[in-house]
Amino acid sequence: MFSLFYGLWKYLFSKMELHVLILGIDKAGKTTLLEKMKSVYSNIEGLPPDRIVPTVGLNIGRIEVASRKLVFWDLGGQFGLRSIWEKYYEEAHAVVFVVDAASPSRFEDAKSALEKVLRHEDLQGAPLLILANKQDLPEAVSAEEISRYLDLKKLDERVYMFEAVSAFDGMGIRESVEWLVEVMERSKRTETLRARASAMGPGP
């Protein structure tokens, strides 16, 4: 019986879109990372870094990983735009928070922005991936150092991971995406969002 339900769950999971919210303060490298992910996971080349401008609205990126459909929502990180983030919390299956590991002067800002994200009740139980980006730069600090600096309290009940990445050379991107797929598959939050979506029906 269990395996029947599990099989059904796996099937439904493979059909549903998984929404991943990419957050972080301005210039952390969110859009550059999203474009790199698109290049890594599809045949279409993402925008090259020199064509990417600061985000004001929303960038959407879709990739398919092991027949899972992932939809990334990349929002602008400028101070005045951060109030928009919470509009997307309720529908997000997981959160990626990007930090510019080569800009220690901005760690404080990143820490308080992330703390605010984690306090929001609409994101309860959402798995969290914190990326220490720009590892191609010699001055970039490690993921461990970022984790020590952020010193996040009350993370215990949340599934989370720190990963060192570079949106320029692609370091850590596959590991990050694979982790996301795995934790979203097992997460209670995914189950809740799926139940809510099927209760609402297919829509008009």
Ligand SMILES: Nc1nc2c(ncn2[C@@H]2O[C@H](COP(=O)(O)OP(=O)(O)OP(=O)(O)O)[C@@H](O)[C@H]2O)c(=O)[nH]1
């Ligand atoms: N060296 C290096 N530079 C990067 C990397 N990722 C992004 N950058 C640079 O960092 C700057 C900001 O990148 P964006 O991707 O626009 O940053 P963002 O987080 O989307 O910024 P907002 O849209 O304003 O929130 C750009 O000059 C990028 O070329 C990286 O991995 N390595």
Ligand SMILES: [Mg+2]
């Ligand atoms: Mg951007």
